[in-house]
Amino acid sequence: DTEVTQTPKHLVMGMTNKKSLKCEQHMGHRAMYWYKQKAKKPPELMFVYSYEKLSINESVPSRFSPECPNSSLLNLHLHALQPEDSALYLCASSDRDGVSTGELFFGEGSRLTVL
Amino acid sequence: EDKVVQSPLSLVVHEGDTVTLNCSYEVTNFRSLLWYKQEKKAPTFLFMLTSSGIEKKSGRLSSILDKKELFSILNITATQTGDSAVYLCAPNTGNQFYFGTGTSLTVIP
Numbered sequence: 001d002t003e004v005t006q007t008p009k010h011l012v013m014g015m016t017n018k019k020s021l022k023c024e025q026h027m028g029h030r031a032m033y034w035y036k037q038k039a040k041k042p043p044e045l046m047f048v049y050s051y052e053k054l055s056i057n058e059s060v061p062s063r064f065s066p067e068c069p070n071s072s073l074l075n076l077h078l079h080a081l082q083p084e085d086s087a088l089y090l091c092a093s094s095d096r097d098g099v100s101t102g103e104l105f106f107g108e109g110s111r112l113t114v115l
Numbered sequence: 116e117d118k119v120v121q122s123p124l125s126l127v128v129h130e131g132d133t134v135t136l137n138c139s140y141e142v143t144n145f146r147s148l149l150w151y152k153q154e155k156k157a158p159t160f161l162f163m164l165t166s167s168g169i170e171k172k173s174g175r176l177s178s179i180l181d182k183k184e185l186f187s188i189l190n191i192t193a194t195q196t197g198d199s200a201v202y203l204c205a206p207n208t209g210n211q212f213y214f215g216t217g218t219s220l221t222v223i224p
Contacts (some may be wrong), residue, residue, distance in 0.1 A: 031210065042203055042214035043158070055210060090157055094212075103149055104205070104212050106157035 003027075006091050009102035014115050015081060023074040023091030023111045032074040033104070034066060035090040043090055049074060081114045088112075117142040119215035121204060127221045132194050136218045138204035139186040148187050149212065150178055151203045158203055161189070194222045 004025045015020050023032065031050050035043035048056035049068040058065075063085075065077040074091055088109045095102040118141045120173065128134055147165045151158035162171045164180035164187060171178050175194075180187045191198055199222045205212040 033212070035214075040219075042217045045211060045213060048210055050210060093213075103160045103163055104158075105160075109157050 001034060004091055004093055004105050004107035006089075006110050008110060010111050010113075011110065012113045012115065013078065013081065015083075016082055017081075018077070018079045020078065021076040021089055021091075021112070023076075023107055024072055024092045025105070026072055027093060027095075027105065028070060029093035030103070031094045032068065033092040033094075034074070034076055035092065037109075047076075048069075078112070081112075083114050086113045096115045117206075117208070117213055119204065119206060119213055121202075121215040121218050123218060124216065125219040125221070126221060128194055130194060130196060132222075133190065133192045133220045134194060134220060136185060136189040136191075136202050136220070138188070138215050140204070140206045140215070141185060142208050142213065144208045145182070145206055146209050147207045148180055149205045150187070150189050150208060150210050151205065151214075153201045153203055153217075154199075161202075191220075194220075196222050196224055198222050 007022045033048050034046040036046050037043045045058050046060045047066045054069045063080045067075040088111050091107040092104040092110045094104050120139050122137045149165050150165050158163040162178045167180055167182040175192045178189045201217045201219050203217045204215045
């Protein structure tokens with residue numbers, strides 16, 4: 001199984017809503033990532049988890065709250081978002097903790113629209 | 116601060132042409148460089164390069180890394196309309212993959 005599965009594929013939310021994006025992989029990868037991608041821009045790193053611990057937070061606003069309940073799951077909790085947070089949110093995983101020598105495996109992404 | 120620059124930013128060619136895409140990087144703790152192709156959804160993996168001067172090849176695509184001059188190139192020969200996409204390079208610094216600005220390639224029939 002070489003898949004990273006993200007749900008939901010599309011999400012529309014108001015600025016006062018609380019929602020979550022979910023990501024799952026069963027490749028035994030110990031590093032998992034959240035990227036944000038705006039239209040016509042490259043993916044921008046948000047968070048990295050290594051062995052279920054947050055290892056990198058790229059100065060992301062607190063309205064985005066990541067969570068890694070176990071080695072296969074990664075969540076991104078969303079609260080009080082702004083319209084400019086509308087983007088494609090990509091989850092990825094890679095083979096080793098913190099010293100990955102392999103590729104990033106991406107999910108299909110969750111397209112978020114904030115009204 | 117880590118920096119990844121790709122050139123050109125966009126390119127329009129005719130089917131059958133050969134293209135060369137460039138990626139230059141300045142990052143700490145460099146481990147490898149990855150190339151991805153992105154169409155409408157998530158990036159798909161093309162190559163991982165770790166050693167200088169060793170060409171990686173897959174069909175009409177090939178790539179090479181120069182760790183001394185800190186750049187990589189991606190070549191596509193005999194381009195087809197299906198090659199139209201954004202091509203992204205991403206140096207791996209051990210626990211981070213930072214994507215370059217991307218090159219948008221359009222292949223006209």
